[in-house]
Amino acid sequence: MDIKDITPDQIVFWEWGFVHLNLTIVVTWAVMALMVVGAWLITRRLTADLPLTRWENLLEILVHGMQKEIHEVSRQSPRPYLPFVGTLFLFILVSNILNVVPGYVAPTASLSTTAALAICVFVAVPGYGIRSSGLKEYLMQYVKPTVIMLPFNVMGELSRTLALAVRLFGNMMSGSKIVAILLALTPILFPVVMNALGLLTGVIQAYIFAILAMVYIASGTRARQERERKQAESAEEKGEQG
């Protein structure tokens, strides 16, 4: 990527009418193909015997780690959330880690990709909320504690989506930009160091994106949790009285 390009959207390979084939799309499909084919190759011959193969072990560690994190953040069963949050985490992680490959630009360094991911979260929050506590109870959350808070709650929902998109974009874009600038200044050793630092930020950003998505989804399902807690408390009080 050149210094002048801030996003890989600006590198267009092929154009026909309003259809553009730019670097972001190519790289996104490459990452998706890599993940799907890789997962298929690893799970093709799954057996229950020991010893585990190396790659199977890797996937188990990943899935188990994600389940544990989701459980610790949401205090709920990770089962319904794992497919969505796990996909977000793995996609961002793989596309950020591949940044060390020469000629590759992370698709997350483009605002269109991160905006799409953030919109997925924006849609998923009411989806999970309505599924767990029903439409009426979910919408009632917006007027808590009073009706005056309604515009602020709606604004908060929108602005955190924007923040989610711009945070990932800014971090990844700044990483590749700094490497591009340093290549022009000190060509040999220093860009390698910054690239290693970029790997660290890439992994942390993938983690943060997934954790924030999970926190937002968990706060959307809060209504049911509160109801269950109140029921448990009233049951306890009855038990004490009786």
Next chain:
Amino acid sequence: MEGISLIGMASVLSAGLTIGIGAIGPAIGEGRAVAQALSSIAQQPDEMNSITRTLFVGLAMIESTAIYAFVVSMIIIFANPFWDYVVANAGG
């Protein structure tokens, strides 16, 4: 030519000011957050996992203000709409 030099000057100055001033607040905030987290870990080493996780999420939240400033300064330098407008007018 007057417009180009004026806009170039204003862009460079404001890009530097944007990232310079915009980094102060988040830097102070992150420093305070990390200091608090370190002293909490020193007091309760058993809670290190949950403190670290909350710290990372909080740092990401604080950092996003600095990232906004950075994105704005990048736009001013590399994708300045006023600059493009003036260049297009001067060219044709």
